[in-house]
Amino acid sequence: MVSRVIPVDPFDLVIFGGTGDLARRKILPGLYNRYLAGQMPDEARIIGAARAELDEDGYRQMVAQSIEEFVPAQKRDAAVIDSFLQRVHYLRIDARGTDGWEDLARMIRKDVVQAFYFSVAPSLFGDLAERLHAHGISGPESRIVVEKPFGHDLKSARALNATLAAHFDESQIYRIDHYLGKETVQNLMAVRFANILFEPLWNARHVDHVQITVAETVGVGGRGQYYDQSGAMRDMVQNHLMQLLCLIAMEPPYRFDPDAVRDEKLKVIRALQPVRPDDIVRGQYRAGKGPDGTPQPSYLDDVGNPDSRTESFIAMRVEIANWRWKGTPFYLRTGKKLRARASEIAVVFKEVPHSIFGDDEGWRENVLSIRLQPNEGMTLSVMIKEPGPGGMRLTEVPLDMTFAEALGADGQDIPDAYERLIMDVIRGNQTLFMRGDEVEAAWAWTDPIIAGWEARGDRPRPYDPGSSGPEDALMLLHRDGRRWREIRE
Template sequence: MVSRVIPVEDFDLVIFGGTGDLARRKILPALFRRFQAGQMTPESRIVGAARSEMDSAGYRKDVRAALEEFLDKDRPKAEIDDFLERIDYVAVDATGDGGWDELSKLLRKGVTRAFYFSVAPSLFGALAERLHQHGCAGPKCRIVVEKPFGRDLHSARELNKTLRDHFSENQIYRIDHYLGKETVQNLMAVRFGNVLFEPLWNAHYVDHVQITVAESVGVDGRGAYYDKSGAMRDMVQNHLMQLLCLTAMEPPARFSPDAVRDEKLKVIRALEAVPPADIVRGQYVSKSKGESYLDQVEDPGSRTESFVAMKLQVSNWRWAGTPFYLRTGKRLKARHTEIAVIFKDAPHSIFGQSLGRHRNVLAIRLQPNEGMDLFVTIKEPGPGGMRLVDVPLDMTFADALGPDAADVPDAYERLIMDVIRGDQTLFMRGDEVEAAWAWTDPIIEGWEDTGDRPKTYEVDSTGPEEAAMLLHREGRRWREIAN
């Protein structure tokens, strides 16, 4: 199966923080792959902007090095040379006037202008203000901002106000790379494109839902940032919240940005407060020197969590009584992200209880191998009577859709092109962000007030034993964290 690539319109993309790690590791390789695929017009330009003093030739040299380091394959020199011809660089002072006139002169009139704020949120306001002062902004201008979108409701409101002082909401693209994953979008296709699932997608037929984002890496090198954030702010408030919303939301009237985001917002507002008994916080430890969480942060008595598991309730007609279990953590046994919808038992088993419990499960894998499994119950082959076994109907994209499916655009590729197209469907709206913080803040304040320490868990495990009890006490079990 050959995917059809539709070129986007002519654009100028400025990457503020163009020499930073995110630009080198994700943004520039993503742009090169879209260039390779023929999605960029020959006239489209990319401008790196940062404080470092260098010329365009020096920046192109850095970009070449980044592509050689972070592209796994397909690095033909001729194509890289062609790509680099579309790249310029301007040394810009985000809080002063240096470099802004030069940047303004580089930008063309009449084309889409996108500005990627790959910088600290404290610089967003200064950049937004100077873009207007120096004539860089306009009606076809869009800005892209990375998380964190604040660290609580107050700071999120202030950040949104800062951005809206200079840009309208339809010009602001709050990027969450999880929403650019192929399987996340396929979740909506499976739900709303198949009559098979949507009639069963409710509390009458679904026993519970599990959303797992397990990381095998620790906080190495990010300890200073992470210790002020923790798993709740870093992962639950944004990534897991978005996966929850897409799983639980009502069918939108149409597949359009505001229709989809309106339904996601309703889910967040329907979330009940989470009692302390339904939350487990953890912190990883290891017998090996230097691998424990406390060895990798400055505060030896830190109470910041590297693991969170919780039971949530969505108070609406569709989901009343059906729990959603979320868990995420660092230094777990494998890198594994999955949404699992576990359906209820058949109302009556004609085979008797001796054959055990067998449930249908729809498992949606986001990483490492994107795809879906629908587990169904069949008779185990062979003589000897009726024996039941659960088997997956496997839809690993690379197997089911041919070699092209294994080479689908990654999240940043898709989302950056969506910015150029002006499609905000997979980006968070300001009121979504604020609603998520309004739900999250009381949870964080609750455990900060008690001063409870996170439970410890061993490196390369599945998390604290107390997290397993969240489900065990109700006769359920977490699905295995698998490679």
């Protein structure tokens, strides 16, 4: 099956921070891919805006280098790249000053979709929003895209939302979480709500527990200063893992509509129970050796703070206080320098009430595994008879639901999450973007957890690079008679 490409309307997209790392790695290559696919019209324009001393030719050269570095070779077409670059422009702009704003006002067209991507530090969001209005650049139909972090706690999130709301309506604000743009995440909603098969089983009567894992093999790298002020809880759990939890646990919306979907996600966040201290395990990676035997620094070395109590790993047991999920635990886990790079949601169903085959036949629970990276797709483990004579021997096999043929061989034709989300911004579709009250509700649940371990003076448990995290994290499930799924690519 070949995916359909539906072109979007002509647009002007201004990328504030247009020379930054995110623009180079994700935004600009993603826009090129959409142009290559025929989704971006010839009338579209991309305007990089930054403080760098570049002219238009210099910026186009930077964009070309970005495509060369981050777009697969089989997708790089010299003629298409040249045509794409003709739609790329550059303005030198001072976010907190006056330079460049009048030039931008003259450049922006009023008869096309206007979108402004804030790929900058959150401290600049207010300045950008204020100047877009003060210079008459944005209008009631304009859209702004806001990158995380959406605040550092509830107080700062509320202040950030108030700053944006002073200049833009909520319907104009697109808070982007790239996890929601992944093809498999959206297929999760399709599998749940477009088929009768799973929804009758999607509750505490039939689901034993749910595991959500986002594991990385890299350390904090060059983000040490930022990360040491955030940690895994603020950097990953409060946003990425929370959104995945909501999509798994939410009730069916009355239709696939932005506010209908986000209303149901908000109900999940508000139903989260407070987390007890013994239901949380925090960790920091030690110094160790890489796969090639070279010495690797510890977390404390990476952040340059020998007294840091910030976690690079967190595992927690979460419960949802509603009729659908009462008594079903959700186990969340994320960390740096773990065994493999993998993101997975595993819905573990209960065992059959009575096995007619006896207790020694290698029985396993049915597990629906949703893999977000790498190798996006879904599998459902089921029990079948092992082929051959000699009695009824059971074995576990995966029922493949990766849709590989439909989505493109080896995932080469699957759009990157940023590609989909940016096109949704141009369409005006907010379904896969967070609403302001969602962000605040997530912080309202997260803040007391962080305040608790800070008040107790808890120190993260050390763990070895290349492991599955601290030993205490294994006990989090063992005491419930369960075990973590193996972290593997």
